[in-house]
Amino acid sequence: MNTYSRLPVTFTHGRGVTLWDTAGKEYLDALAGIAVSGLGHAHPDLVQAISEQAGRLIHTSNLYGVAEQESLATKLSQLSGLDEVFFCNSGAEANEAAIKLARLYGYKKTGLPGAKVIVMERAWHGRTIGTLAATGSEKARHGFEPLPDEGFIRVPYNNMAAIQAVADTQPEIQAVLLEVLQGEGGINIATEGYLKRLREFCTERGWLLMIDEVQSGIGRTGTWFGYQHAGIVPDVITLAKGLGSGVPIGACLAGGQAKGVMGPGNHGTTFGGGPLVSQAALTTLTVMERDALLANAAKVGGYLRAGLENDLCNVAGVVEIRGRGLMLGIELDRPCGELVKEALAAGLLINVTRDNVVRLLPPLILSIADANVLIARLVPLIKQFLSK
Template sequence: MRAAGDAEPRTVAVLLEVLQGEGGIRPSDIAYLQELRRLCTERGWLLMIDEVQSGIGRTGKWFAHQWADIRPDVMTLAKGLAGGVPIGAMLAAGPAAGVLTPGSHGTTFGGGPLVCAAGLAVLDALESEKLLDNAHAVGAHLKDSLARELAGTPGVADIRGRGLMLGIELARPCGVLAMRAMEAGLLINVTRDRVIRMLPPLILNRDEADRIVAILVPLIQQFLAEQP
């Protein structure tokens, strides 16, 4: 990272997802994020974090970067912010707020009255129903259950993620599992060809998490037992 910054003196910002979604549910190492924050501060770079998928309680905290106890200069939000109503938002702090001022950065789905009312209702529900705590607890239960039931299954490369943003990486492309799961009553998708991505609703309870495991584990095991 230092070498890249030294080689390119025009660098002014670093933009990243701290928990990649389309990239295959890959959490960044906490020490890496803390060092990145320190380096950006030292060099005068903006630290810009994309929390479109990982924000708004998805990982058990309001924003995934909070697990590393850091604060970005710029943060982008969408998706869960209005509970399914199209919305987009950008937050800026410190010197960045003096450059990225209101109205200077456009968005396809901005801050109309309807979506803002939906966003406020979502934030109220997350607090009043303690859904961040639920995402953390039920997500840990789901992840542990998947790890236990898939332990020793040849072809399961990794199970990772935080809260209710989880991925199961298999040893070979598994896009066919999305359709098989749907036929069994479960909605999943596959990203990076080999990673089963799960982002269940934040109201998920333990019984529902157990039903996910009961449906998904046999599908994975059957798929991996097939000849490629």
């Protein structure tokens, strides 16, 4: 189906932060397959682990025990502080699981159907019908109505007063779902004070605090999960993208008030958490710990942001440079989609979201030297674009 406006390039192979196309041209990957390839391309440990696992066992289904899945669940529980994990194949599926969990939580608590979830403006939770209803992009939602919007209450992002305002008028509310760092929404960051108060408020109300870490999780912001910067623990976390370093895997983690809500028959998946994808994710987490990639994301991300700010701070048309770790956005005062093709021609892979925000999501192995190349290729393009 014609569902993608693809760029005029096809890649044949990669190594680290570098990709090569069919003509042999070299590119610096500052997108990592949309925050997926945290270990870069063709990481030897990942290649070996996938190859060896494929030679042992690829799939049996969740009708049976899966040792690799159990090991991965244990590791994610240790890193997050949450007790239960459901594995699936994508971020949208992880968020679907979270929404179902919130509905069942409300039903078990009140005995009544119709639990509602507070979601945010500019949020992005997926393209399935359910997650699209929770998503705040009118462009993505257009043409797919009717959506099950009655299950969601949308409020402004980073605005505690808006949540408090609807709390007393909507007794069906049972959960809040948000990203601590909105990716598709334009690299918008929730303040630590807001997240701490939201955690307190959800506990007071008996609501689930559900955090979508599909893009911001697995080390991208310099911690395992973006919410950890605020020193809180949610009831539900959703993961995907960087968890498998390119192998499709998603996860919905539950703890606190959400623990024990789901039981046999409440949810399921044919492929989720199979031996191959679980081994890829385990290897990803092992390499990240061994090579201190969280610290690298924080260090190199800070260096990259400082370099961009230094070169662009006085350029007319640059509104703001924001983000955390290796999840950065450069907001311009006008639509800038054409920069994607211009960067491609300059040997750089970037992305533009919300029409006017240049989004950078490079592999977590990015070095200071790589960051300098990124700056050297991107800054002139932005300056030239804004001078037109």
